[in-house]
Amino acid sequence: MAELKKNVGQTVGGFFKSIGGFFSEFGTAVIKGDIFVKLSLLWMGAGYARRKQYIKAAIMTVIQAAVILFTVKFAMEYIPKFGSLGTVKPEKVFNMKTMKNEFNDYDNSFQILLFSLFSFVVWFAAAVFWMRNVVNVYKLQKTAEAGKHVNTFLEDLHAYKEEKFYVTLLTLPVLGVVIFTFIPILLLIFVAFTNYDQNHMPPNSLFTWVGFDNFLSLFGGGGLTATFGYAFVRVLGWTLVWALFSTITTYIGGILLSLLLNSKKTRMPKFWRTLFIVTIAVPQFVSLLLVRNFFSNGGIVNTICSNIGLTGFLRDIGLVSTSYIPFLSAPGWAHVMIILINIWIGVPYQMLIATGVLMNLPSDQLESARVDGATPFQIFRKITMPYLLFVTGPALVTDFVKNINNFNVIYLLTENVYTTTNQAMANSQAKEVDLLVTWLFRLTQDYYNYKMASAIGIVVFVICSIFTLVAFNRMIKGDREGTYQ
Amino acid sequence: MKKMKNSRTSTIVLHNLLIAALAIFWLIPIVWLVCTSFSEYSGMNTSTFFPEKWSAIHYSKLFHPDSVAQFPQWFMNTFIIACFTCVISTMFVLMVAYATSVMRFKMRKPLMNMAVILNLFPGMLAMIAVYFTLKSFGLTNSYAGLIMVYSASSGLGYLIAKGFFDTVPRALCEAARIDGCSEARIFFQIILPMSRPIVVYTVISSFLVPWMDFVYAKMILNAGISSKYTVAVGLFKMLDKSLINSYFTLFCAGGVLVSIPISILFIIMQKFYVEGITGGAVKG
Amino acid sequence: MKFSKKVLVSVLAAAVAVSPAMCVNAAEEEIDLTLWGAEEDQDLLKELVGKFEETYPDQKFNIEIGVESESTAKDTILTDVEAAADVYAFASDQIYDLQKAGALADLTEYDEAFQAVAGKSIEDVKNANSESSVEAATIDGELYAFPMAGDNSYFLFYDSSVISPEEAGSWDTLLAAAEKAGKQVGMTLASGWYNAGFFYGAGFTTDLNDDGTTSMDWNGTSADGYTGVQVVQSMLDIAGNASFMAIADGDTSNQIAAGGLCAVVSGTWDAQAAQEAFGDGYAAAKLPTFTVGEDQVQMGSAFGYKFVGVNAYSENIGWAAVLAEFLTNEEAQIERFEARQIGPTNKVAVESDAVKANAAISAVIEQSEFGVIQRVGGKYWDPSKTFGENIAQGKIAADDEAGIQAALDNLVEGVTAPVE
Numbered sequence A: 001m002a003e004l005k006k007n008v009g010q011t012v013g014g015f016f017k018s019i020g021g022f023f024s025e026f027g028t029a030v031i032k033g034d035i036f037v038k039l040s041l042l043w044m045g046a047g048y049a050r051r052k053q054y055i056k057a058a059i060m061t062v063i064q065a066a067v068i069l070f071t072v073k074f075a076m077e078y079i080p081k082f083g084s085l086g087t088v089k090p091e092k093v094f095n096m097k098t099m100k101n102e103f104n105d106y107d108n109s110f111q112i113l114l115f116s117l118f119s120f121v122v123w124f125a126a127a128v129f130w131m132r133n134v135v136n137v138y139k140l141q142k143t144a145e146a147g148k149h150v151n152t153f154l155e156d157l158h159a160y161k162e163e164k165f166y167v168t169l170l171t172l173p174v175l176g177v178v179i180f181t182f183i184p185i186l187l188l189i190f191v192a193f194t195n196y197d198q199n200h201m202p203p204n205s206l207f208t209w210v211g212f213d214n215f216l217s218l219f220g221g222g223g224l225t226a227t228f229g230y231a232f233v234r235v236l237g238w239t240l241v242w243a244l245f246s247t248i249t250t251y252i253g254g255i256l257l258s259l260l261l262n263s264k265k266t267r268m269p270k271f272w273r274t275l276f277i278v279t280i281a282v283p284q285f286v287s288l289l290l291v292r293n294f295f296s297n298g299g300i301v302n303t304i305c306s307n308i309g310l311t312g313f314l315r316d317i318g319l320v321s322t323s324y325i326p327f328l329s330a331p332g333w334a335h336v337m338i339i340l341i342n343i344w345i346g347v348p349y350q351m352l353i354a355t356g357v358l359m360n361l362p363s364d365q366l367e368s369a370r371v372d373g374a375t376p377f378q379i380f381r382k383i384t385m386p387y388l389l390f391v392t393g394p395a396l397v398t399d400f401v402k403n404i405n406n407f408n409v410i411y412l413l414t415e416n417v418y419t420t421t422n423q424a425m426a427n428s429q430a431k432e433v434d435l436l437v438t439w440l441f442r443l444t445q446d447y448y449n450y451k452m453a454s455a456i457g458i459v460v461f462v463i464c465s466i467f468t469l470v471a472f473n474r475m476i477k478g479d480r481e482g483t484y485q
Numbered sequence B: 001m002k003k004m005k006n007s008r009t010s011t012i013v014l015h016n017l018l019i020a021a022l023a024i025f026w027l028i029p030i031v032w033l034v035c036t037s038f039s040e041y042s043g044m045n046t047s048t049f050f051p052e053k054w055s056a057i058h059y060s061k062l063f064h065p066d067s068v069a070q071f072p073q074w075f076m077n078t079f080i081i082a083c084f085t086c087v088i089s090t091m092f093v094l095m096v097a098y099a100t101s102v103m104r105f106k107m108r109k110p111l112m113n114m115a116v117i118l119n120l121f122p123g124m125l126a127m128i129a130v131y132f133t134l135k136s137f138g139l140t141n142s143y144a145g146l147i148m149v150y151s152a153s154s155g156l157g158y159l160i161a162k163g164f165f166d167t168v169p170r171a172l173c174e175a176a177r178i179d180g181c182s183e184a185r186i187f188f189q190i191i192l193p194m195s196r197p198i199v200v201y202t203v204i205s206s207f208l209v210p211w212m213d214f215v216y217a218k219m220i221l222n223a224g225i226s227s228k229y230t231v232a233v234g235l236f237k238m239l240d241k242s243l244i245n246s247y248f249t250l251f252c253a254g255g256v257l258v259s260i261p262i263s264i265l266f267i268i269m270q271k272f273y274v275e276g277i278t279g280g281a282v283k284g
Numbered sequence C: 001m002k003f004s005k006k007v008l009v010s011v012l013a014a015a016v017a018v019s020p021a022m023c024v025n026a027a028e029e030e031i032d033l034t035l036w037g038a039e040e041d042q043d044l045l046k047e048l049v050g051k052f053e054e055t056y057p058d059q060k061f062n063i064e065i066g067v068e069s070e071s072t073a074k075d076t077i078l079t080d081v082e083a084a085a086d087v088y089a090f091a092s093d094q095i096y097d098l099q100k101a102g103a104l105a106d107l108t109e110y111d112e113a114f115q116a117v118a119g120k121s122i123e124d125v126k127n128a129n130s131e132s133s134v135e136a137a138t139i140d141g142e143l144y145a146f147p148m149a150g151d152n153s154y155f156l157f158y159d160s161s162v163i164s165p166e167e168a169g170s171w172d173t174l175l176a177a178a179e180k181a182g183k184q185v186g187m188t189l190a191s192g193w194y195n196a197g198f199f200y201g202a203g204f205t206t207d208l209n210d211d212g213t214t215s216m217d218w219n220g221t222s223a224d225g226y227t228g229v230q231v232v233q234s235m236l237d238i239a240g241n242a243s244f245m246a247i248a249d250g251d252t253s254n255q256i257a258a259g260g261l262c263a264v265v266s267g268t269w270d271a272q273a274a275q276e277a278f279g280d281g282y283a284a285a286k287l288p289t290f291t292v293g294e295d296q297v298q299m300g301s302a303f304g305y306k307f308v309g310v311n312a313y314s315e316n317i318g319w320a321a322v323l324a325e326f327l328t329n330e331e332a333q334i335e336r337f338e339a340r341q342i343g344p345t346n347k348v349a350v351e352s353d354a355v356k357a358n359a360a361i362s363a364v365i366e367q368s369e370f371g372v373i374q375r376v377g378g379k380y381w382d383p384s385k386t387f388g389e390n391i392a393q394g395k396i397a398a399d400d401e402a403g404i405q406a407a408l409d410n411l412v413e414g415v416t417a418p419v420e
Helices: A002-032 A035-039 A046-050 A054-081 A109-145 A153-159 A165-191 A213-219 A228-262 A269-281 A284-294 A300-307 A310-316 A333-359 A363-371 A376-404 A407-414 A423-427 A436-445 A450-475 B002-037 B057-062 B071-101 B108-120 B123-136 B143-151 B159-167 B170-178 B183-194 B196-212 B215-220 B231-237 B244-283 C002-018 C039-055 C073-079 C092-100 C107-118 C122-128 C131-136 C171-181 C196-201 C228-240 C252-258 C268-281 C317-326 C330-340 C353-357 C359-368 C378-392 C401-415
Strands: A092-095 A100-103 C031-037 C061-067 C087-091 C145-152 C155-159 C184-187 C206-208 C214-216 C244-246 C261-266 C282-285 C289-292 C295-298 C301-310 C371-373
Touching (some): A002 A035, A092 C107, A100 C317, A165 B108, A213 A450, A228 A333, A228 A376, A269 B244, A284 B244, B057 B244, B196 B244, C039 C317, C073 C092, C092 C301, C131 C301, C171 C184, C184 C252, C196 C301, C214 C378, C214 C401, C228 C378, C228 C401, C252 C261, C261 C268, C268 C282, C301 C317, C378 C401
Parallel strands (some): C031 C087, C301 C371
Antiparallel strands (some): A092 A100, C155 C261
16 A cells, blocks of 8 residues: 555656646746747747748747637637536527517527536647747747757648657647546546536537535435435445456456466367357447347246246246246346356356467476476466466456446346335436446436536546556556566 | 376366366357347347247347337447557557657656556546546547547557567667667668567557447447447447346347457457557566 | 518518418529438328429429438437438427427527418417427426327237227236236336336426436435335336346347237337237227226336427428428328327327227327326436346346345436546
């Protein structure tokens, strides 16, 4: 734990140090720069114009103009309303002549939130860009004063193929991530602090800030029914159990299967491997929906079980109270079945990975162990297994996090099939087999309860990050990167 | 001596039998899928494993579209989307991987940490925001919108490729730099050719995304125009309560047809998967 | 511009007087409309839209027909009201949520345009359709949708070669007859739509409040003097009978086809499946009575309709309203019945011989007398589904009155919880 603290401390400390460095660089540039550097604060092209880099100056001017235009035309439409998230509800008048409705200029809280955040991100980027620009202009000034060569535009451009090639590489991907992942996530974090739900749905109604109310009803509550706290604890419990079991079972299963397939005794290993791979090649929405019908209350497996008398037997010993075996429709049964079905889906993947790792086993170690007379089992325990764990350990952590968020398996296997018999769970729209993600998905899709879903999403994130931090710090001592390079 | 050989043969037989048994177990649902798709009955068959009457009628129905099932059209849509997604995603992934693996710059660590953090958020939650973002660009119900959703954030999945690039000997890059190669040339002429497994792996896995996803596609293609659906959405809609009884077998047939090309890709990919994913993990 | 407006208004007034079908807006502008209907309705809708365009030849239309199941329309529409179709079909239980989210236009506001174009008033439409269907489409005195189909409810299908019409009259005789035949009677219990039938029959109610919450009295005593506990006991008796099959929601047609049933509670959408399964014995009737205490009580039902609504955010809302009415007028309803055996709400269409000869629709009409328009909010469904599942699985003992009362209290607490 101390180590974790140190590590986090370092990361955070380093982060602030680099921010501090950036600001002091900027400060120095502003204070020590000549009049054109200072002028660059107002007109971003000034410094370049002074050094006769006219094209660059023009580009900077255009960028500056674009940001100003963006601010006036777009950002200022939304940001002033950010504090209230809108006040004007839609009103309409029907125009007989055009047979159309004429609407007033109404507010849409969601749009205000989304576009405000978008504007903040643009402004933030613009601010950083603006500060960097001053620093760069100051550098340029110093270069020129030292009588060194001032780059031409082409030379500057050339740098993006050379030492600044990473800028060329990263611009588009980062832009994509910012627009399609970063801003949406940011937005949902903000929604957790609003009352965005079915009673406050844009465009017809407005929603507004409510502070920590949603988190209070998630953790507080008390009482038995209609509180999210009750369902939350249970769903969280199953989420963790599921993530643990599904990760471990497929991991071990994958290793065993790959050992089996890669054994010298196996005839036609490629053929067998291909057969297993076919099961993962069928899209999950096909294979899982099929398996779900396979095991449904009136499905084939149940028909067969009752024909061979298994259902009757289970009922006699009291394991089943219904006329069918509730494979996917009763707690307990469903939990076990879901993990088993997940083994079916997940083991071939893990088998492929384990196969690759096994191929790379350090053969000299194996050889010397064999010479020393170690049994195959000893070799497995002392050499193969530690090696596998060492190599795939980090992947195990990411798998765990992925399973916490494993939407497909749970959703496809239980949606519309599983009915909870726990009234208190039902009152919070949860089921015993829900993961936090499927629960929040249903809350948004069927109940438009975005505020609670967002609050749950933040909790999922916190859990995942705590787990990842702890696990990575335990498993990976130091930075392994470059060890083998 | 002879006895020993016998026991060896018998363990080999047992060993292979065990594998065969497992393989059969693993294939039962797939076999059921194929069998059901050849059933004459169009609803769900719950009493017998094999269909009562065999027929390929549902396959021919797939190619004679009605208002519900427009399989050839869906297949084309998905194929087009998949091609674009594949090109953009692969580029993004390789670009990010190269920048973070081979190059060193100030923002490298912060960016990588940021990527780890973003990956921890449940993506389902961001869906509605992604939808409205697309809508404000007017890109819902369009190929372009779906392609963006599938590929724009693909840079976040750079880790495996980075792991692989890490294994390429740095000396090679250094030598090239001394020879006056630009970074761009190192990327295209040294690193990429040496990373065939990971390139193939990235290409195939990004190509498959649009074939598998039904959640985002359902949300973005919300105009109800079934000729615009992807295969996944179209097939998924067949399981609607009011349709399942007349379209279940068709769903199975569609599932089989989608699975065939994907299976072939997977079989090609397995070699590269093994080399690519683990090559990175082992050495990096 | 001003001049033309004046001219237009006067022309309009004349048009109303002279030719009802005259177009208000004879402009060149093409009217874009989108229309959502069920998968099975697509061919019919195409035909009706064609007729619609012929009816108004002076106006150019560009009408796009999309697929959206009536039962899931709400889910898609509420995600983004502005992107939803201008005109869409939906099941009547969604009307409150849709209206609340502003997804439904108040049709009376467009009465004027309507009269000018279609030549009839909203009042005429109201009069043309059955009173209860109009009532179900009305919120706070305003009409929010046009009734399209009047058979969105459940009743009893049975195999008359096994069960006599008298035996189909009550659950007791029904189950006994089924046992004799070695078959089962099926019904979905794990759904607040189906299981409410028992409570409505015994005089219990549900209601929707202005704030979106639901009120429910099932844990008390009904107007007819029965207690909720008695009703649950009766349901438990039925569910515990070996000849009763509790069918999972949505699995009914599949179970009918499987062949183990001799009677089933379902609606017209399963008529074809039932016809195939029961063959010549195919028959339909109102729901049976069930035993509460000493009495035989007629089962009620949640009676629903299929509506066509107009999106309040529609770009061309006037024309959208005209199209919506066109899709639900007398001719359209007759055509829909002929194409898909769907029960009409139009008073003339209902009286036609063909409709009367249809066993399923007759049964629906017979049951409608005991039907209740189910007014509930979003918090109703999950708790009541779980409650039904508990009964189906026999999780509560029939003789444990305190346990039943506690379960009912729990249910009511969940259903009546404030909307988040």
